Amino acid sequence: EVSAQVMAILADETPRVERVSIDEAFIDITPGRFAPEDPLLVARRISDRVAGLGVTCSIGVGCNKTVAKIASERDKPFGLTIVRPGTEQRFLAALPVSAMSGIGRSAEERLRRMRIYTLGELSRAPESTLASIFGVNGERMRQRAQGLEISEVTSLDEEREVKSVSNERTFAKDLTERGDIEAAIALLGESVGRRLRRQGLTGATVTLKLKYSYGSGRTAQRRLPHPTDDENIFVAVALELLDNIWQDGMHVRLAGIGMSDFDHQGGIQTDLFCEIDDRGAQSSDRRDLSVAIDAVRDKFGDTALSFGRQSRFNN
Structure with missing residues (x-):
C-alpha cells in the first residue's frame, strides 16, 4: 500500500x-x-x-x-x-x-x-x-x-492503454466520522484531478473504494453522463456513492478514488443543464481554480497551497 x-x-x-x-x-x-x-x-x-x-x-x-x-x-x-x-x-x-x-x-x-x-x-x-x-x-x-x-x-x-487514474491512502488511525471520510475522499480527488489534467485525460466512470479495520472492503462505481477531469464534479459523485458502502459506526482504514473509461470516441451527447467544453468534457465553475492551484503547486511545491481539509491528516 x-x-x-x-x-x-x-x-x-x-x-x-x-x-x-x-x-x-x-x-x-x-x-x-x-x-x-x-x-x-x-x-x-x-x-x-x-x-x-x-x-x-x-x-x-x-x-x-x-x-x-x-x-x-x-x-x-x-x-x-x-x-x-x-x-x-x-x-x-x-x-x-x-x-x-x-x-x-x-x-x-x-x-x-x-x-x-x-x-x-x-x-x-x-x-x-x-x-x-x-x-x-x-x-x-x-x-x-x-x-x-x-x-x-x-x-x-x-x-x-491507460485504464484508470486513481489514488488511495491508508490512515494511521481509522476514520469513523463522516466529515473526516468525506474530507479524505476530497483530498484524494484533488490528486486524481491533477493527474488527469496533466495527462490530458477525461474519465467517465467514478470508483470509490473503502477498506475497513477488520480487513474487508467494498467499492462503488457510477458512470457519468459526460467525461470530466474536474474533481469538483467527480468527487461530488463519489460522496454520493459513500452511502452505498459506509454506515455510521464503520471504521475506515483505507479510502481510494479513481477515474476510468477514457475512450469517448463515438460521441458524447450535449446537455442543456451542464457546461460542456470543446473537448466534450464537463466542467464546473471551479475548474479554473483547480487549474490555478495546479500551477502554484507545480511551481512552489505541494504544500504551497492547500484547503483546510488537509489539516485533518497532517499528523
Whole structure:
C-alpha cells in the first residue's frame, strides 16, 4: 500500500514512471519535456512528500539510468545526489566496478584478476578484455562506465492503454466520522484531478473504494453522463456513492478514488443543464481554480497551497 502511494507521488510529477520493483522506479523529469521545473526542485518535493508517508527515500538525479541509479545509492537512507551534465565521468571514475548494476560477483572477480577495480579503469579497458567478460555487451558496459549511456524511461502506461487514474491512502488511525471520510475522499480527488489534467485525460466512470479495520472492503462505481477531469464534479459523485458502502459506526482504514473509461470516441451527447467544453468534457465553475492551484503547486511545491481539509491528516 505504501509502495502504491509512493508511485502515485511520482506519477503526480511526470507521466514517465518506470517501476523497477516494489521500492524502486526510474522517472523522466527532463526540464521542459515532462516537468516544468529544475530536477532538483522536483526531487526535493518528492523526497518531502515521501517523508510525509512515514518512510525515507534516496534519490539520484542524472542524465541516464546508470548514473541516476548509482547516485541514488550514494547517500542512503535519506539522500539526494545530483550528477550535473558533464560531470558523469568524474563522478563514476573512482567507484568500484560493483557499484554498477549488471556486474555480479563472478564478473567482478574476473575483472579483479585483470586488475580492473574501478569504473574508471573499466572505461579504459581494451575491447577484447571487455568482450571476454561481457560478450556482445562489452562496449555497452564501457559506455555505461563512462557515463555515456543513452537510456529512456518507459512508462508502463505508454506500453498499454491507460485504464484508470486513481489514488488511495491508508490512515494511521481509522476514520469513523463522516466529515473526516468525506474530507479524505476530497483530498484524494484533488490528486486524481491533477493527474488527469496533466495527462490530458477525461474519465467517465467514478470508483470509490473503502477498506475497513477488520480487513474487508467494498467499492462503488457510477458512470457519468459526460467525461470530466474536474474533481469538483467527480468527487461530488463519489460522496454520493459513500452511502452505498459506509454506515455510521464503520471504521475506515483505507479510502481510494479513481477515474476510468477514457475512450469517448463515438460521441458524447450535449446537455442543456451542464457546461460542456470543446473537448466534450464537463466542467464546473471551479475548474479554473483547480487549474490555478495546479500551477502554484507545480511551481512552489505541494504544500504551497492547500484547503483546510488537509489539516485533518497532517499528523
